[in-house]
Amino acid sequence: MTSLGTPIQGVTLYSFTRAFHARQYDLDGLIRKVAADGFGPGLEVIGFSSLRGFPDRIDDTFVGQFRDLVAEVDLVPTSLAVNVDTGIRRDRLMNHDELVEYMRKQIEVAARLGFPIARVQISLTPDAMESLLPVAEKYGVILALEVHADQHGAHERVLALRDRYEKLDSPLLGFTADWGATVTGFAPSLLEAYRRRGASEDLLRQVVELWNAFYAEGPPNNQKVHGERFGAFIGLAARHGRPDLGIDFGINGTGLFGPAPLDTWLEIMPWVRHVHGKFFGIDENGEEPSVPVRGLVRQLVENGYTGAISSEYEGWHWNNWQDPFDIIRAEQAVQRSAAADAGSAMITDASEARRILSSHLAQPVRG
């Protein structure tokens, strides 16, 4: 029997995008704030968001300062989110060799900064992941490909990656599970944002009904179904005389609120090295109204997960009327409560987190 997991509490600085972008905190100040407010010990950073000059101009002075700061405030680097910018050129997509080199540079920075994991993205095919395995081995960094809506744990692209991982049998290849793949409702705070943009109650009701119908149908298992659903949101907005909202409905309705059932994560659970605790808001009862945080934490605990959960607040895109720090504090309280309800606990002590994370990342996949 699997022993109960003890996930490590943490946060990604992405959650604080609005405050960082507004220059309320610089990187140093934001990391200190994360530590002081107890949002760690796990710390995740997006290279292209937080690090000026990433990845080509990260010098040793900066690396030293970053490592010293993280040690001083007693946080635990979990994942450096890196990007697969296949479409960086206007004339064509990157070729295979360009892509491997583009990723190599970012993975090298992850290692230099002390991140054990580099979060990579779905546009990497099984062949690309296989090509990157020697890079992962060279730098000793785990590549955790993010499973994010509109994909999910049982999507054909994800299963193809899983099957390749199984064949390659390396502890350095895995997944980052993003909770946005398994959402149970259209986020109420986004409906409120549309209301503030003048959307009628009738239109909002139909947006919810459309999303609920997709939820009832189940998640898209291929890109064709995804495209059809995206188009349905655009059509709905156009029929209500609000074509300006159509793309937004489509992007959020399919790309942020994935309607997969929780058990889809079981397809890839042994390869889940890292988790994005994606969420969108906290209601008046202190609960997340559209992401089943309690069920997701219970599932991780019951499956023996001992990696980190980076709380990833994404409501900042539209919610400019609530304090993100309060919202994240409330969501992490839900996570801790859920872990306790499942008979375990979230790890909030930094030294314990270091020990447990190191053992989680070292274990063979089928360990």
Place this chain on the structure above:
Amino acid sequence: MIADRIIEQGTLSTQDGRTAVEVRIPWYRALPGSCIAGAALTVDGVAAPEDTLRWTMNNRTFSFEELVDETGEWWFPLDSAILSGDLPVQDADAEHEVRVDLKLYIPYIITDHGVLHIEEHDTKTMKVAQR
């Protein structure tokens, strides 16, 4: 998206028929010049001619044609870029309505229709900044 922050309040400047404003990225992460696909600068309803627009970031100035191949210079989320164009602004003491439109490619999201692009705009009212 953070479109309401594209225009930096109070940064409108004008000299010898050229007008400029400072702009912030309406996105959470840095993008290279090649992903800054187009812009428009409009003051009081008059748009600067497209071929006169220039983009300054990291102390380098580019035409939008030059940005197409520029994968070495990046627009960092904390940095203001400067959008400028041929546009006389007459009354320096009056309030002016400034509008900036931006088209950005999101290089890691590849759809069935190609690389995802987003179009954002912002409008703010301000006087010409005193030098």
